Amino acid sequence: MSFNVSQFSAKIGKYGGLASANKFVVQFTAPKWYSESSPSSNEINAADAALADPDMLSFLCDTTTLPGKSLQTVDYRPEGFGKISKVPFDIQHDNLSMTFLCDAQHRTVRFMQMWMQEITNTGSITAGPLATFKDRTSFEMNYKDNYKADLEIYVFDDSASEVLKYTFFDCYPIQIGSISLGWEQNDTIMKLPVEWTYSTYTIFRDSLPTEVFEGRGPNLFQGISYLN
Secondary structure (H helix, E strand, O other), X not given: OOOOHHHHHHHHHHOOOOOOOOOEEEEEOOOHHHHOOOOOXXXXXXXXXXXXXXXXXXXXXXXXXXOOEEEEEEEEOOOOOOOOEEEEEEEEEOOEEEEEEOOOOOHHHHHHHHHHHHHEOOHHHHHOOOOOEOOEOOOOEOOHHHHOEEEEEEEEOOOOOEXXXXXXXXXXXXXXXXXXXXXXXXXXXXXXXXXXXXXXXXXXXXXXXXXXXOOOOOOHHHHHHHHO
């Protein structure tokens, strides 16, 4: 059977064409430590009180991944010998990777560093071995309920009428990547890579019910589609 370009194009066109990888938005739910925090000068530096907020993180998220999942299997022989059959016993999720553009006031960097600080206390070590941070001694772990948060990734189609929604539950950062600096990088934007873990995620595909997305008016992709 020969390859027919017209048939291939018609088949792809039937489903609206191929998906673009640049039409997405990430939305964060504020973790408990952020929504309930009222930092005092004796716990953190006063400058660190100016942190990014979840909306700012959504705006500055430059790249992200849609992680995969894989089944964990064991070898099984029904009769004790012969051909091996793979039997699943667990499922493993890939980590979620993101890269953030860093603002000039470094609020994004401080937010991620403070999130790590809320997970394990490393900040009070400079004040002595008996110093505490929110009643936690040096390197003491916090309860997960205080630092976990849900996270959503919306992937839009070209018409901005369909959306693929990924919802990640119990997210928190497990690695803040290194940032490269150099005197020769005059026109380079500083970026912060962050690795996340989570318990599980769900995927739903649906039509946007109205022209208003999340109560903020027409989104960027809907506006572009109106202007053709």
